[in-house]
Amino acid sequence: MPDSLRIQHRKLEYKRLIPSYLLSHHTLLTLLWIIGFIVIVIWQRTAVERLLIYRGLAPSPRPIPKLRPLVFNLSDFGAVGDGVTVNTKAFERAISEIKKRGGGQLNVQPGYWLTAPFNLTSHMTLFLAENAVILGIDDENYWTLLPPLPSYGYGRERHGPRYGSLIHGQNLKDVVITGHNGTINGQGRSWWEKYRKNLLNYTRGPLLQLMWSRDIHISDVTFRDSPFWTLHPYDCENVVIRNVTILAPLTEAPNTDGIDPDSCVDMVIEDSYISTGDDGVAIKSGWDQYGIAYSRPSSNITIRNLTVRSMVSAGVSIGSEMSGGVSNIIVENLLVWNSKRGIRIKTSAGRGGYIRHVIYRNLTLQNVRVGIVIKTDYNEHPDEGYDPNALPVIEDISFTGIRGQGVRIPARIYGSPEIPVQNITFQDITVGITYKKKRIFQCSFVQGRVIGKIFPAPCENLDWYDDEGKLVRQSTNKNTQDLDYDG
Numbered sequence: 493m494p495d496s497l498r499i500q501h502r503k504l505e506y507k508r509l510i511p512s513y514l515l516s517h518h519t520l521l522t523l524l525w526i527i528g529f530i531v532i533v534i535w536q537r538t539a540v541e542r543l544l545i546y547r548g549l550a551p552s553p554r555p556i557p558k559l560r561p562l563v564f565n566l567s568d569f570g571a572v573g574d575g576v577t578v579n580t581k582a583f584e585r586a587i588s589e590i591k592k593r594g595g596g597q598l599n600v601q602p603g604y605w606l607t608a609p610f611n612l613t614s615h616m617t618l619f620l621a622e623n624a625v626i627l628g629i630d631d632e633n634y635w636t637l638l639p640p641l642p643s644y645g646y647g648r649e650r651h652g653p654r655y656g657s658l659i660h661g662q663n664l665k666d667v668v669i670t671g672h673n674g675t676i677n678g679q680g681r682s683w684w685e686k687y688r689k690n691l692l693n694y695t696r697g698p699l700l701q702l703m704w705s706r707d708i709h710i711s712d713v714t715f716r717d718s719p720f721w722t723l724h725p726y727d728c729e730n731v732v733i734r735n736v737t738i739l740a741p742l743t744e745a746p747n748t749d750g751i752d753p754d755s756c757v758d759m760v761i762e763d764s765y766i767s768t769g770d771d772g773v774a775i776k777s778g779w780d781q782y783g784i785a786y787s788r789p790s791s792n793i794t795i796r797n798l799t800v801r802s803m804v805s806a807g808v809s810i811g812s813e814m815s816g817g818v819s820n821i822i823v824e825n826l827l828v829w830n831s832k833r834g835i836r837i838k839t840s841a842g843r844g845g846y847i848r849h850v851i852y853r854n855l856t857l858q859n860v861r862v863g864i865v866i867k868t869d870y871n872e873h874p875d876e877g878y879d880p881n882a883l884p885v886i887e888d889i890s891f892t893g894i895r896g897q898g899v900r901i902p903a904r905i906y907g908s909p910e911i912p913v914q915n916i917t918f919q920d921i922t923v924g925i926t927y928k929k930k931r932i933f934q935c936s937f938v939q940g941r942v943i944g945k946i947f948p949a950p951c952e953n954l955d956w957y958d959d960e961g962k963l964v965r966q967s968t969n970k971n972t973q974d975l976d977y978d979g
């Protein structure tokens with residue numbers, strides 16, 4: 493194209509553009525006007541709000557409901573929520589007042605309320621407002637020492653006494669811990685470091701431990717960075733934990749289990765999110781000879797609708813301390829994601845006790861290394877006094893409706909000649925796998941059945957029934973050892 497022509501062409505184009513340019517100019521002006529208007533409105537609003545806050549008239553984000561006839565505010569007992577003042581005395585005064593009055597509600601208002609361990613009382617509600625944070629002091633000199641748990645004989649990681657929990661209670665009934673998603677923060681970091689450097693002389697304390705108590709309700713709060721296990725109901729009855737968030741770093745936060753029901757009966761854990769440095773949930777009932785002597789099972793426990801992440805251990809575990817027995821457990825509607833293991837049953841010779849009548853249904857495993865694990869050589873003992881002939885029984889366990897993607901080993905069921913896994917049932921299992929080796933459904937000393945078709949194909953140890961329950965193929969060898977720890 494010659495230059496003159498090109499210029500003409502451009503002029504033409506320019507002319508054609510004029511009307512639409514004018515049009516967009518007009519739109520732009522309108523737009524600017526609207527934006528200006530909105531900015532002024534917002535500015536006025538914040539100015540008014542600022543004025544209200546300045547005069548102390550701003551409405552609190554969510555009014556605290558009255559859940560008991562008597563209500564107290566922590567700040568009325570001299571507490572200061574500045575994150576620096578130590579408020580142990582204020583908590584103690586408030587709770588002793590509630591005790592004196594036969595019960596009541598303690599509101600923890602927005603702020604950072606630093607405290608050393610304190611005890612709850614019966615018929616009380618601890619209510620954490622939105623943006624209320626209870627902070628545990630991370631100087632162990634402030635932490636009370638308590639005698640070992642009778643069913644453990646020792647502190648769990650050091651002989652002798654153990655640190656109590658930040659929030660503690662014994663022989664209580666009717667205790668509620670709830671709120672508008674306020675937080676109980678154990679500031680575990682320095683505990684974890686000291687533990688790793690072997691600087692602690694006693695077993696670390698849980699964030700919340702209630703012993704020999706009943707009618708406990710915990711909901712709508714966040715627990716984070718526990719020094720040790722996060723929630724530890726011990727020998728309790730009728731415990732409901734619902735709609736809570738439990739957080740700790742996924743690695744380098746040793747033993748920060750989410751919830752450890754220990755010798756508890758009648759318990760529900762539901763609608764919660766757990767992401768911690770150890771098991772999400774671990775059902776326990778005492779350790780070797782001490783647990784056998786104490787002899788209090790964990791039973792009638794339902795765990796449902798949890799989302800769990802655990803890169804060190806498993807989403808939901810049973811054991812390894814299970815010497816008082818564990819039975820009648822339902823685990824359902826569980827999602828475990830980006831984790832090391834989905835569910836795990838762990839025990840060993842010396843434990844005694846039993847794990848029976850456990851139902852797992854509707855489990856979803858997303859990017860999990862090993863889906864279902866039963867391990868019978870978890871050889872960690874309190875002392876040399878354990879009885880190697882005290883063999884646990886594992887039986888009547890069923891898995892129904894297991895889905896997954898990105899799972900490396902869907903199942904590793906590791907019984908032994910002394911501790912065989914008996915009467916185990918698999919039904920309706922479809923797990924997408926990422927591991928190309930042959931042995932992906934691994935078994936050893938397992939007796940039980942598969943009903944219908946499952947994917948991946950089960951190990952040879954199991955009998956195969958069709959969907960109508962008719963035997964299709966009897967297993968020829970229940971003791972086949974087909975394990976591969978490479979995965």
Ligand SMILES: *[C@@H]1O[C@H](CO)[C@@H](O)[C@H](O)[C@H]1NC(C)=O
Binds near residue numbers: 552564568601
């Ligand atoms: C507790 O504090 C709230 C404001 O945060 C106030 O409305 C309420 O009256 C106080 N209650 C008591 C019992 O002092």
Ligand SMILES: *[C@@H]1O[C@H](CO)[C@@H](O)[C@H](O)[C@H]1NC(C)=O
Binds near residue numbers: 609610611636638656
């Ligand atoms: C809490 O109660 C237990 C049992 O009564 C007691 O041993 C412990 O010293 C109390 N802890 C605190 C911090 O008062």
Ligand SMILES: *[C@@H]1O[C@H](CO)[C@@H](O)[C@H](O)[C@H]1NC(C)=O
Binds near residue numbers: 671672712735
């Ligand atoms: C769960 O807790 C959150 C805040 O902690 C709350 O907003 C929500 O209403 C609760 N859900 C149920 C079902 O109670």
Ligand SMILES: *[C@@H]1O[C@H](CO)[C@@H](O)[C@H](O)[C@H]1NC(C)=O
Binds near residue numbers: 673714
């Ligand atoms: C509660 O707070 C935690 C931690 O701040 C947060 O992760 C969680 O999403 C909150 N829950 C609800 C229901 O708002």
Ligand SMILES: *[C@@H]1O[C@H](CO)[C@@H](O)[C@H](O)[C@H]1NC(C)=O
Binds near residue numbers: 632691692693
């Ligand atoms: C542990 O015990 C040793 C020796 O008795 C003592 O020097 C040290 O201060 C103790 N450490 C803690 C954290 O209590």
Ligand SMILES: *[C@@H]1O[C@H](CO)[C@@H](O)[C@H](O)[C@H]1NC(C)=O
Binds near residue numbers: 730731758759760792
């Ligand atoms: C099991 O626990 C549930 C929920 O706590 C309770 O309603 C039920 O009565 C318990 N069943 C038995 C047999 O104890």
Ligand SMILES: *[C@@H]1O[C@H](CO)[C@@H](O)[C@H](O)[C@H]1NC(C)=O
Binds near residue numbers: 762764765797799
């Ligand atoms: C499951 O729990 C989540 C909180 O983790 C909650 O938002 C949801 O409503 C619950 N679903 C059912 C079916 O209860």
Ligand SMILES: *[C@@H]1O[C@H](CO)[C@@H](O)[C@H](O)[C@H]1NC(C)=O
Binds near residue numbers: 824826855856
């Ligand atoms: C199975 O569990 C998932 C959560 O992992 C839930 O969304 C779904 O509704 C459950 N299915 C049934 C049939 O309960």
Ligand SMILES: *[C@@H]1O[C@H](CO)[C@@H](O)[C@H](O)[C@H]1NC(C)=O
Binds near residue numbers: 889915
């Ligand atoms: C095997 O376990 C199932 C539950 O998973 C139970 O219904 C059945 O009675 C058990 N069979 C035997 C022989 O104990």
